[in-house]
Amino acid sequence: MPTDASKDPHSQPSPSAAAECGCDAVPAGAKGLAPLASALAALRDSCPLMPAERVAVSDAAGRVLAEDVHAELDVPPADNSQMDGYCARVADIGDGAWLPISQRIAAGQPATPLAVASCARLFTGAEIPDGGDVVVMQEEVTLREGEGGTTLAWLPGPRTRGDNIRVQGRDVSKGNRLLAAGTRLDAAALGLLCGQGASHVLVRRKVRVALFATGDELIEPGQPLKPGQIYNSNRVMLSQMLSNFGAEVVLAPLNVADTFEATRDALASAAQQADLIVTCGGVSVGEEDHVRPAIEALGSLDLWRLAIKPGKPLALGSINSPRGDTVRVVGLPGNPVSSWVGGWLFLRPLLGEMTDCSALRELKRLTVRAAFSARTAIRQDHLRVTLATGSDGQLEAHAFPDQNSAVLSSCAGAQALAVIPPHAQLNHGDSVECLWLER
Numbered sequence: 001m002p003t004d005a006s007k008d009p010h011s012q013p014s015p016s017a018a019a020e021c022g023c024d025a026v027p028a029g030a031k032g033l034a035p036l037a038s039a040l041a042a043l044r045d046s047c048p049l050m051p052a053e054r055v056a057v058s059d060a061a062g063r064v065l066a067e068d069v070h071a072e073l074d075v076p077p078a079d080n081s082q083m084d085g086y087c088a089r090v091a092d093i094g095d096g097a098w099l100p101i102s103q104r105i106a107a108g109q110p111a112t113p114l115a116v117a118s119c120a121r122l123f124t125g126a127e128i129p130d131g132g133d134v135v136v137m138q139e140e141v142t143l144r145e146g147e148g149g150t151t152l153a154w155l156p157g158p159r160t161r162g163d164n165i166r167v168q169g170r171d172v173s174k175g176n177r178l179l180a181a182g183t184r185l186d187a188a189a190l191g192l193l194c195g196q197g198a199s200h201v202l203v204r205r206k207v208r209v210a211l212f213a214t215g216d217e218l219i220e221p222g223q224p225l226k227p228g229q230i231y232n233s234n235r236v237m238l239s240q241m242l243s244n245f246g247a248e249v250v251l252a253p254l255n256v257a258d259t260f261e262a263t264r265d266a267l268a269s270a271a272q273q274a275d276l277i278v279t280c281g282g283v284s285v286g287e288e289d290h291v292r293p294a295i296e297a298l299g300s301l302d303l304w305r306l307a308i309k310p311g312k313p314l315a316l317g318s319i320n321s322p323r324g325d326t327v328r329v330v331g332l333p334g335n336p337v338s339s340w341v342g343g344w345l346f347l348r349p350l351l352g353e354m355t356d357c358s359a360l361r362e363l364k365r366l367t368v369r370a371a372f373s374a375r376t377a378i379r380q381d382h383l384r385v386t387l388a389t390g391s392d393g394q395l396e397a398h399a400f401p402d403q404n405s406a407v408l409s410s411c412a413g414a415q416a417l418a419v420i421p422p423h424a425q426l427n428h429g430d431s432v433e434c435l436w437l438e439r
């Protein structure tokens, strides 16, 4: 387990946990940094819930159910065969019997009651005829010609009642809850709805997000790179993350100039059409960082500067919208890793809250063995790790070697964030709690 590094005079910062941006050394920053839990509580506080809307099931992938759905039908609707074979009565088979084939039932055809001391030729999915109580796979059956052009089947016995029969309602029982409100509809859930014959479903409206990046150094991919410029990696990256988390990006201007006026105007225009505003960059302490003052000019800054790494200068606020309500603003730091980690730690749970989605609200936690060492100072660190099974079968977390908040390579392919609490020394082989980055 991580130990308290502040009490160990000999412990040195590990490369992965070094304070790359130097923030830990800023004395003023040591105080007043909000822990992650307070930031998440502030984020969830009086969050608007998206209204419900009815959409076609075929368009509902990734949407969040706004009500419980109860089954109106049994699935399967009648007992049916789970093999290609022959249906008979266990009593007629006994220790094995030659039985005449009295009917042939393909999937989709109605069955007639099974004649006494006979069997029915049937196929996977075909309805079980009344009276039949077992299906024998065709591989076990021998056929021969009987008298008068009939065919006889040898069904070996003894058999057990119900073998190879899928009983009515085995999958879904009429009246039972099929899916709970708050479920994010994946392929299987859509299949369940279709199995009920549902064509439409009541879901939460997607959260409309306005997203913009600030920074005069940014240009869009495809343009020639001039001295001093860098490509805008975060806009498309965050837009993709937001879509994956179920949101609809409604406004994403290519870039916003690094001025107070441009930032304020971009926020004000975003508030006209969005349920949530996400900005990237311009939240630190430099005089080119205008997001915080712009939020304060249009509403209130609820939280700024967190005891987390990466992501210390993350800003949470609300601005007044022309509709008379307020729109939440999440100001992510511009460092690409800080933005990406902020997407997982804040945007995902916030979207979960706004759509009442249980799966998005919390990242799942797993405790594994650390295949690295790390040391933290005043901030809780979130190291990008991949998970692999060690030689003894235990799950291990492997940290990307360079955990600097500008090294986006640490995020590509990362499967979890290893959480290293403040003032801790984690040694190779210790248990470490990870947040699973479920895609």
Ligand SMILES: Nc1nc2c(c(=O)[nH]1)N[C@H]1C(S)=C(S)[C@@H](COP(=O)(O)OP(=O)(O)OC[C@H]3O[C@@H](n4cnc5c(N)ncnc54)[C@H](O)[C@@H]3O)O[C@H]1N2
Binding pocket: 021, 023, 026, 029, 213, 214, 215, 217, 218, 230, 231, 232, 233, 234, 235, 280, 281, 282, 283, 284, 285, 286, 289, 310, 311, 312, 313, 332, 333, 334, 335, 336, 338, 405
């Ligand atoms: N004196 C201090 N300086 C800094 C502190 C501090 O406490 N005191 N905090 C540092 C930390 S921690 C972070 S994180 C960054 C965050 O700063 P900003 O949110 O203001 O971000 P920018 O300055 O705009 O950009 C930071 C970095 O990231 C690059 N960037 C920005 N946007 C993008 C984008 N869309 N695509 C790709 N790269 C982007 C930008 O060029 C900078 O290199 O502040 C530290 N400074």
Ligand code: MOO
Binding pocket: 021, 308, 309, 310, 311, 312, 313, 333, 335, 337, 338, 405, 406
């Ligand atoms: O460490 Mo900053 O907090 O680079 O994101």
